Structure formats: structure tokens, C-alpha cells
Amino acid sequence: MIPEFGHYALILALCVALIQGVLPLIGAHQGRREWLMLARPAAQTVFLLLATAFVILAWSFYTNDFSVLYVAEHSNSQMPVAYRLGAVWGGHEGSLLLWVFLLSTWTILVAQLSKALDEFMVARVIGVLGLVMSGLLLFVITTSNPFERLLPAAQDGRSLNPLLQDPGLVFHPPMLYMGYVGFSVAFAFAIASLLSGRLDAAWARWSRPWTTAAWVFLTLGIALGSWWAYYELGWGGWWFWDPVENASFIPWLVGTALLHSLAVTEKRGGFKSWTVLLAITAFSLSLLGTFLVRSGVLTSVHAFATDPKRGVFILIFLVLVVGSSLTLYAWRAPKSSLGGKFSLSSRETFILLGNVFLVVSAGSVLLGTLYPLLIDALHLGKISVGPPYFNSVFVPITAPLLVLMGIGPWTNWKNSDLLAVIKRLWLAGLVAVLAGIGIPLMMGEFTWLAGLGFLLAFWVIASGCLQIIRQAKAGKPTRSFIGMQLAHLGIAVFVIGVTMVGAYQEEKDVRMSAGETVSVGGYQIQFQGVNVAPGPNYQAMRGTFLLSQNSNAQTIMYPEKRNYFSSTMPMTEAAIDAGLTRDIYISLGEELPDKSWAVRVYYKPFIDWIWGGCLLMALGGILSISDKRYRIKLKRQVA
Amino acid sequence: MKSRYKRALIIIAALVVIGVAALLILNALNSNIALYVTPSEVSAGKAPKDQAFRIGGMVKDGSLRRDGLTVHFVITDLVKDIPVAYTGILPDLFKEGKGAVIQGRMNANGEFIASEVLAKHDENYMPPEAKHALEQAQKNGINK
Numbered sequence: 204m205i206p207e208f209g210h211y212a213l214i215l216a217l218c219v220a221l222i223q224g225v226l227p228l229i230g231a232h233q234g235r236r237e238w239l240m241l242a243r244p245a246a247q248t249v250f251l252l253l254a255t256a257f258v259i260l261a262w263s264f265y266t267n268d269f270s271v272l273y274v275a276e277h278s279n280s281q282m283p284v285a286y287r288l289g290a291v292w293g294g295h296e297g298s299l300l301l302w303v304f305l306l307s308t309w310t311i312l313v314a315q316l317s318k319a320l321d322e323f324m325v326a327r328v329i330g331v332l333g334l335v336m337s338g339l340l341l342f343v344i345t346t347s348n349p350f351e352r353l354l355p356a357a358q359d360g361r362s363l364n365p366l367l368q369d370p371g372l373v374f375h376p377p378m379l380y381m382g383y384v385g386f387s388v389a390f391a392f393a394i395a396s397l398l399s400g401r402l403d404a405a406w407a408r409w410s411r412p413w414t415t416a417a418w419v420f421l422t423l424g425i426a427l428g429s430w431w432a433y434y435e436l437g438w439g440g441w442w443f444w445d446p447v448e449n450a451s452f453i454p455w456l457v458g459t460a461l462l463h464s465l466a467v468t469e470k471r472g473g474f475k476s477w478t479v480l481l482a483i484t485a486f487s488l489s490l491l492g493t494f495l496v497r498s499g500v501l502t503s504v505h506a507f508a509t510d511p512k513r514g515v516f517i518l519i520f521l522v523l524v525v526g527s528s529l530t531l532y533a534w535r536a537p538k539s540s541l542g543g544k545f546s547l548s549s550r551e552t553f554i555l556l557g558n559v560f561l562v563v564s565a566g567s568v569l570l571g572t573l574y575p576l577l578i579d580a581l582h583l584g585k586i587s588v589g590p591p592y593f594n595s596v597f598v599p600i601t602a603p604l605l606v607l608m609g610i611g612p613w614t615n616w617k618n619s620d621l622l623a624v625i626k627r628l629w630l631a632g633l634v635a636v637l638a639g640i641g642i643p644l645m646m647g648e649f650t651w652l653a654g655l656g657f658l659l660a661f662w663v664i665a666s667g668c669l670q671i672i673r674q675a676k677a678g679k680p681t682r683s684f685i686g687m688q689l690a691h692l693g694i695a696v697f698v699i700g701v702t703m704v705g706a707y708q709e710e711k712d713v714r715m716s717a718g719e720t721v722s723v724g725g726y727q728i729q730f731q732g733v734n735v736a737p738g739p740n741y742q743a744m745r746g747t748f749l750l751s752q753n754s755n756a757q758t759i760m761y762p763e764k765r766n767y768f769s770s771t772m773p774m775t776e777a778a779i780d781a782g783l784t785r786d787i788y789i790s791l792g793e794e795l796p797d798k799s800w801a802v803r804v805y806y807k808p809f810i811d812w813i814w815g816g817c818l819l820m821a822l823g824g825i826l827s828i829s830d831k832r833y834r835i836k837l838k839r840q841v842a
Numbered sequence: 843m844k845s846r847y848k849r850a851l852i853i854i855a856a857l858v859v860i861g862v863a864a865l866l867i868l869n870a871l872n873s874n875i876a877l878y879v880t881p882s883e884v885s886a887g888k889a890p891k892d893q894a895f896r897i898g899g900m901v902k903d904g905s906l907r908r909d910g911l912t913v914h915f916v917i918t919d920l921v922k923d924i925p926v927a928y929t930g931i932l933p934d935l936f937k938e939g940k941g942a943v944i945q946g947r948m949n950a951n952g953e954f955i956a957s958e959v960l961a962k963h964d965e966n967y968m969p970p971e972a973k974h975a976l977e978q979a980q981k982n983g984i985n986k
Contacts, residue, residue, distance in 0.1 A: 437934070547848060559856045563863045570867060585878035585971055587896055589945075592874035596866045600859075712930045714911050773934045792931035796908055801931050 206271050209259035210350040216252035216303075217340040219245055224333030227326035231398070239322055242329040243314045249336065250307040257304045260349055261291050270356035273297060273349045279362035279769050281740040289372040290363045295513075296349035298376060302493070303339050305377070305384045306332065313388055313413070320409060327395035328388075335387055338520050346513045362769030365741070371431030379424030379451060383489045385417025386458060390486035393479045394528055397535040402475045407468035410482070412828045414465060418458045419824035425451050426817035437775030437790045439710070439805045441813055444593040449572040450492030456565035457485045460558045467554055471616055473545065474555070476536040481562075483532060487525045488565075494521055495572070548621035553611035557604055564600040568593065598652075605659035605698065608691050609635075609666035631665035646707050646808075656702025663695040683830035690823030697816025703809035712792075716799040724806025726752050726787055728760075733791070733800060741767040743776070746791045746800065750780055762791045786810050876945055880975035882982065885922040889948060896945045897924060897954065898971030903938045917944060917954070919979035928956040941972035 223245035230238025260273075264287045269275040277294045278287050292301040310332045317325045343349075392410035396402045428448070433441045442448065461481040467474045494517040545551040571588045578586050609631060613624045639658030643649040667688045674680040709723045715730040722728070729749040736745040743763040750758045762778035777790040785808045792801030877895045879888065889895055897917055905916035912929045915938075926944060936942060936959060946956040 547851065552852070555852060556855065556859075559859050563859055567863055567867050571871075574871065585898075585974065587876045587878065587945075588871070589874055589876060592870045595870040595874065596863070599866055600863050712911060775934055790931075795910070801911060803931050 205259055206263055206268065206350040206352065209256045209263075210348060212252045212256040212259070213340065213344055213348070213350075216249050216256070216307075217337060217344060219248045219252065220333050220336040220340055222333075223249060224330055224335075224337050226330075227333070228330035228398070231323045231326045231330070239326040242326040242333075245333065246307070246310045246314045246329050249333075250311045253300075253304045253307045256350075257291075257300060260297060260300060261288055263350075264288060264291055267360070268356075269358070269360050270353055271349075272351045272353040275353050275357040275360045277360065277363050279360040279740070281768065282362060282368065283739055285370075285373060286363065286368045290367070292376045293363050293367050293372060296343070296347045296351075298380075299339070299343050299347050300349050301376065302380055302384060303336060303343060305380050306336055306339065306387060309385055309388050310336070313391075317409075323399060324395055324401070324406075324409070327398055328391045331391035331394045332387060335391070335524070338523070342513075342516050342520065346516055360769075362740075362767065365765065365767045365770060365772060365774045366435060368740075368767075369431065369435050371427065371435060375424060375427040375431055378420055378427055382417050382419075382421025382424050382458075383451070383454065383492065385413070385420055386454060386482075386486045386489050388417065389414040389458075389461065389482045390528075393482035394531065397479065397531050400535060402479065402537055404469050404472050407465050407478065408833065411462075411465045411469055412833050414458070414461055414482075415824050415828050418455070418462055419821045419828075421451070421455050421458060422817055422821045422824065425455060426814050426821075429817075430814050433810075434777060434779055437777045438803070439777070439788050439790070439807065441704070441810065444571075444590045446572050447492075447496050449568050449593075450495045453565050453569050453572075454485050454488040454492060456561050456568070457481060457488055460561040460565075461485050463554045463561075464558055467551055471545070471551060473551060476532075477558070479532060479536060481558075483525075483528045487521065487528075488569075490517070490521050490524060494518060545616070546618040548614065548619050550611060550614040550616050550619065553607055553614055557607050557611065560600060560604050560607070564597060567596045567600060571596070602655065602659060605663050605694070608694065609662045612670055612687065612691070613666070627669070628666060631662060631669055634665040635659070635662035637661075643706070646703075648706070650706055653702055653706035656698055656705070660695040660698040660702065663691055663698075667692050667695075681830055681832070683827040683832070686823040686825070686827030686830070688823070689826060690820045693816045693819030693821075693823060695816070696812050696819055700809045700812030700814075700816060704807055704813070707808050708810075709806040711804050713802055713804070714795060714799050715802045716797075721802075721804055723787070723804050724785065724808070726750060726806065727754075728787070728789065728804055730800070730802065733794075736763070738765065740769065741765045741774075744791070744794075746778075746789075746802070748778065748789055750787055760787070760789055762789045764791045764793070781811060783811065784809060878943075878971050878974075880978050881917060881919040881922045881924045882975075882979050884924050884948070884954075891948075894945055894947050894957065896943055896971070897926075898943045898973075898975045899924075899941070900972060900976065901936065901938050901940060901942050906938055917942065919975040921979040921982070924954050925952070926954045926956050928959055930959075932959055943971055 223242060226238045227242035227245075230236070230241070263271045263274050264278050265284065267274070267278065267280045267287075273294060273296050277290045277297070282290070290297070292298040310329060313332070314325070314329055317328070389410050392406065392413065396406045425448075428451070429441050432443070433439065461478065464474050464478045464481055468478045494514065571592050574588050575586050578584060609628065610624060613627065614621070635658045638661035639654045640649075642657045643653045646653075671680070671685075671688055674684060711721060711723055713721050715721065717730060717732040720727050720729045727750075729751070731747040731749060733744050733746045736743045743765045745761050745763045748760045748762070750760055758780050760778035760780055763776040765774040765776055767774065775790050777788055780787040785806060788805035788807060790803050792803060794800055877890060877893075879895050879897055881897060881899050883889060884897060899917040899919045902916040902918045902923060905914075907914045911931075912927060913932060914925065914927050916923045917926050918924070928944070943960040944954070944956040945958040945960070946954055949955050
């Protein structure tokens with residue numbers, strides 16, 4: 204009986220979401236205050252209903268209710284409780300429920316934290332979010348009901364894909380979705396401002412912290428996914444240019460452009476139409492990502508087997524959202540495109556250029572992702588576009604961004620003496636050149652790509668440090684200034700990690716018998732044998748390896764090959780000895796006929812800097828949200 | 843500077859970026875695309891000669907043979923068989939009788955030297971390209 208309540212809750216939520224989506228918008232248009240007032244309670248009701256549905260689904264997993272089809276397909280009574288709960292979003296239906304639940308979470312956050320805002324604006328924002336919510340709930344209820352029954356009930360569940368039975372499942376999807384869905388707030392603010400015709404600096408100031416928050420979640424979500432893939436897929440990569448990874452990365456690039464463009468709109472009242480367009484694009488790309496992942500048109504780690512009805516539904520929804528918002532945009536967007544006057548050597552110009560590079564790089568990734576689909580749809584054959592495409596296009600388009608990043612923050616709004624800025628930056632340039640030549644030589648091999656990587660990374664770091672010192676001397680730097688510098692430093696740290704791994708990692712596939720030693724990156728790894736180790740719902744073959752450097756500092760590493768009872772598929776569980784300057788990564792292949800084992804060992808210098816950089820970016824975002832100017836300005840409006 | 847020129851300059855700069863990007867993209871697409879070919883097409887000589895390509899199909903039952911770290915197996919669409927050699931560690935889901943996608947080139951002896959073996963991350967999941975190859979072969983078999 205309980206799962207039916209979950210289903211009812213979803214249907215009720217759809218009804219209330221329709222009210223939330225329609226009445227406040229009409230009320231704001233016609234000036235009916237009593238209809239405006241419906242926005243907040245409606246949003247709160249939808250949240251409560253979806254929270255109920257969510258808890259009920261979690262409960263069904265917790266109690267192993269295999270009469271629920273979704274539970275039977277994604278859980279198993281032998282699975283540990285934490286993974287049973289993680290399995291709530293381990294499949295298509297549940298992850299969509301998570302999507303709408305997080306959307307309503309964002310909605311009530313907006314409703315609660317926007318008390319100081321103009322009530323017409325708030326009603327419109329909540330209304331737009333309500334419309335989006337209605338569309339997605341309709342999708343969930345008609346094509347992807349997680350509460351569908353399986354009668355008679357299954358004896359036991361089919362279990363979750365062993366790859367997903369990992370702490371990563373508990374954190375990665377909610378973080379990522381929080382970011383994805385968060386762009387809906389920026390979208391709703393943009394649409395609301397188009398509807399009201401109030402596209403001003405105040406609007407930018409309202410939507411800026413929300414956009415930054417979504418961006419922080421998306422950054423963390425993507426980084427977590429990358430880290431998870433690194434240790435769990437067992438083959439040592441951190442980014443595969445997998446279509447689904449791209450689907451989350453493209454909104455990130457556009458979202459980053461949006462953050463910067465919003466800064467111009469807030470400070471200078473410029474770039475209004477461009478900012479609105481970016482907000483619409485970022486959210487549309489999030490929806491497109493959902494479509495790509497959920498429609499089964501892509502071959503990917505994340506592709507669940509799905510039926511085409513779902514794809515068609517999301518595609519129609521996507522066309523409706525994009526079509527209607529672009530129509531509204533064409534009709535209402537302000538005509539002057541660049542806003543306030545600024546000279547060519549101003550911060551506006553640098554941000555604009557950065558925006559162009561970000562958007563073009565997003566376009567190139569999008570093209571590479573959609574190209575195979577396009578060719579297939581036109582019956583021109585089946586092709587795949589591999590990582591070399593992305594690497595050879597993405598790197599040259601994004602490298603100039605780092606050059607801009609070193610100069611842009613030094614420039615003034617409106618007009619700036621570029622010559623004076625360059626004079627101040629000679630030291631940073633020197634540091635960058637020295638690093639670009641010196642570090643590759645120190646690592647033993649100079650390649651142009653590595654040189655470029657270090658040059659750009661240290662350019663950003665040195666320029667940032669110089670500016671922080673200067674600001675600190677001049678007075679107390681604001682949190683948003685430190686946040687910006689921290690995020691840029693994060694990019695530099697990330698680039699150092701990528702460059703190091705790309706240029707100096709060592710990989711060896713070897714055949715090893717017990718007692719044999721292989722050396723990689725100056726370390727010796729001795730294979731001591733394989734024994735059987737039991738787990739809660741699997742049995743593992745566990746290898747024992749002794750890691751040493753010049754016969755001291757020994758560490759024992761245990762990579763595993765797991766066989767889950769509920770599945771015939773083996774799982775490689777790599778052993779990683781992580782460190783600040785290098786990871787040693789061992790994964791067990793298979794047993795060869797002569798009792799030796801196929802083993803893959805990696806030496807990965809500075810790989811943890813990749814995720815460390817992302818963490819810094821996210822921290823920077825959090826700092827800038829906490830800047831006091833967002834709060835003071837809001838209070839002033841109350842008074 | 844007059845704002846008209848400024849705008850023109852900014853637009854030109856943007857166009858240059860987009861143009862360079864388009865060049866890069868076209869160039870990269872040209873050299874980094876792998877065509878999917880079915881085993882039947884390979885044996886009919888329709889595979890690209892001087893470029894890496896991908897074959898989707900099923901790993902034939904009983905065809906797996908090890909020689910140190912090198913593995914030999916046969917990929918099939920149930921009509922035509924292509925012998926494959928791969929040196930390295932196979933993915934977890936690689937199994938006889940299951941679907942797989944491999945990337946590489948043909949050598950002079952008519953053996954496909956795989957540089958990459960892709961098996962997807964769910965045991966019940968069949969790569970669409972492998973499924974496509976099987977369906978294609980079946981259709982042609984009926985027509986003949």
C-alpha cells in the first residue's frame with residue numbers, strides 16, 4: 204500500500220505544480236495580488252509531496268520491497284544498507300525522481316531566501332520553475348513511474364550494477380544534479396526578467412549568487428564523477444570524453460561564461476541580452492544532457508537500456524522550453540547589445556573575450572558529442588568521435604583563456620591603461636616562462652605541450668599572487684575578490700595536474716608470477732600472490748603487492764577482482780597509493796593459463812591536483828557567494 | 843575610438859575565434875573519426891584501408907586463445923568471422939558470446955589488430971553497434 208501513496212504524492216505534486224506554474228504568472232501579469240500569494244505555498248506543498256515520494260521510495264529500498272519493479276531491478280537483499288539507499292537514484296526512474304526533488308528543493312530555497320525581493324519578481328520566478336516542474340513531473344508519471352508494481356513480487360532483486368556499489372554513488376549523482384537543476388533558477392530569473400521587462404543590475408545581483416551556487420555544485424559533481432571513474436572503472440583514466448561526461452561539461456562551460464557575464468551586468472549594466480541568452484542556453488543544455496543520457500541514443504557508461512518513448516517526450520519538452528524561451532527572448536530582449544560604454548582595454552572586453560572562448564569551446568564539445576548521432580540520423584553510417592578529437596580541439600581553444608585570466612582581473616571596468624597593467628605583470632611573465640622551460644626539464648623530458656601547460660598555469664598563479672599581495676597591501680580584500688582569485692588558482696592547479704599526468708605518467712601492462720618485481724616511475728612493485736577474500740555480497744581474488752622506493756618506505760597494496768553473487772560480471776577494484784605528488788595505481792587483470800596474472804601498473808604524477816583544482820574552484824565560488832554585498836543590498840531594499 | 847568601430851572590432855575578434863575553432867574542428871574531425879564497420883562489410887573489403895576503424899559484433903564462443911599478454915579471438919556477426927589480436931588487459935565485461943566493440947586496423951594477414959577493446963558496463967547491455975551488425979547480417983542473409 205505504501206508505494207501507492209508515493210505514486211499519489213507524485214500525481215498530487217503535478218497538480219499543485221501546475222497551479223504554481225500558471226496562477227502566479229497570470230497574477231503577476233494582471234496584477235492580482237491574491238494569485239501572486241499562491242506561489243510560495245504552492246512551491247512548499249510540491250516540495251513536501253516530492254519529499255514524501257522520495258522517502259517512500261527510499262523506504263521501499265530499505266525494507267526490500269521487491270513488489271516494486273524499480274526496487275526489484277536495482278536492489279538485492281544482500282546489498283549493504285548504504286548502497287540500497289544509494290540505489291534509489293541508481294537507475295532511470297529514481298534518478299528522475301531525484302531530479303524533480305532537487306528542482307523543488309531549489310524552488311523552496313528561492314522562495315525562502317527571496318523575502319526581500321519584489322514580490323512580482325519572486326512570483327514570476329517561482330511560476331517559471333513551476334512550469335518546468337510540471338513538464339518533468341508529467342514525464343516521470345507517464346513514462347518513468349518509480350512506484351510501478353511487480354506482481355507477483357520477485358523473490359529477490361536483480362541487484363545493482365556492481366560498478367555502482369560504491370560510496371561514489373551516494374554523492375556523485377546528487378551533487379551533479381544539484382548543479383544541473385540549479386541552472387533552472389538562473390533560467391527562471393532570466394525568463395522572469397524578460398516577462399517583466401526589468402532587465403537591470405538588480406536582476407543580475409539577485410540571480411548571481413544562485414548561478415554561482417549551481418556552478419559550485421556542478422563543479423563538485425563533475426569532479427566527483429571523474430574521481431569515481433578513476434578509482435572505480437579500474438583503468439586509471441580521469442576523463443574519457445564520454446558523451447555523458449560531455450553532457451555535464453557543456454553546461455559547466457556555458458555556466459562559467461554566464462557567471463562572468465553576470466558580473467558585467469551587475470557592475471556595469473552591460474551585456475544584458477547576452478547574459479539572458481547564456482542563462483537560457485545553460486539550462487537548455489542541462490535539459491539536453493538529460494535527454495542524451497535518458498533517451499538511450501548514446502553508447503555510454505551511463506546509458507541505461509531505455510525505451511524510445513522517453514526520448515521523444517524529453518525531446519518535445521526540450522523543444523518547447525527552448526522554443527518558447529527563445530521566442531520570448533526575441534520579443535522582449537533589450538535591443539542594445541553591449542550596454543554601458545567601455546573601451547577596448549577594459550575588463551568588459553576581457554570578460555567578453557573569455558566568454559567567446561568558453562562558448563566556442565562548449566560548441567566544439569557539443570559538436571563532437573552530437574556529430575555521430577547526426578551522421579547516424581542521416582543514414583550516412585555509424586561513426587565514433589574519440590578523445591583525440593576533443594583533445595586536439597579543446598586544448599587550443601581553452602589555452603587563450605588562461606592568458607586572459609592572468610590579465611583580466613588587473614584591468615578596470617570601463618577603461619584601463621593596458622600598458623600599465625602589462626608593466627606590472629613582467630614578473631609573472633618571467634615566472635611563467637621559467638616554469639614552462641624549467642619544470643619539463645626537471646621532469647626529464649621537454650615537450651611543447653607540457654611546456655605550454657606549465658607556462659599558462661604559472662602565469663595564472665603568479666599573476667594571481669601578485670594581485671592578492673597588492674590588494675592585501677591596499678586594504679582588506681573583499682570575499683568575492685578572494686573567491687575569484689581562488690577559483691582561478693584552482694584552474695591553474697587543475698592544469699598542472701592535467702599536464703603532469705598527460706606528459707609524465709607511466710603505464711605498464713605486465714605478466715607477473717608471485718615474487719616478480721616491476722618498476723615504474725622510480726618505484727618497485729613486487730607481486731606476492733593472489734588469495735581469496737570474502738566480501739558481503741561478493742567474493743574477491745585479492746592480489747598482494749609490495750610497493751617500495753629504493754628498498755625503503757614500503758607499502759602493501761591490495762587490488763581485487765570481485766565476483767558479485769548476483770551477477771556474472773567480474774569487477775576490477777584497483778589499489779591506489781595516493782600522494783600529493785604522485786599516485787601508484789595497480790589493477791589486477793585476469794589469471795593466465797600458467798598461473799601468472801596480467802597486471803596493469805601506473806605511475807601518475809600530480810593526478811590528485813586535478814580534483815584538488817576543482818575543489819579550489821568550488822571553494823572560490825562559495826567564498827564569493829558569501830560576500831557581504833549580496834546581503835547588505837538586500838537589506839537596503841527592505842528599508 | 844568610436845563605439846561603432848569598437849563593436850566592429852569585437853565582432854571581428856569573435857568571428858576570428860569562431861573561424862579558427864571551425865578550422866580546428868574540421869581538421870580534427872577529419873583525422874579522428876572512426877567508422878563503424880560490420881564483420882560482413884570487413885570481409886567484403888569495405889573497411890577503410892589506411893585508417894583505424896571500429897567493428898561491432900559478438901565474441902565467438904570458444905574462439906578465445908591466450909598467448910602471454912596477447913589475446914586472439916574472433917568477432918562475428920554470425921555470418922562472417924574476423925580474427926582479432928589484442929595485446930593488453932581485457933575489460934571486465936569482455937566475454938565469449940557477448941557483444942563487444944573493437945577499434946584498430948587490419949594487418950597484411952587479414953587479422954584485425956585491436957588497439958582498444960570496449961565492452962560496456964552492464965552485463966545485459968548490448969552495444970547498439972554490435973546489435974546493428976547482427977541485425978544487418980541477419981537481414982542480408984534472409985534477402986540472399
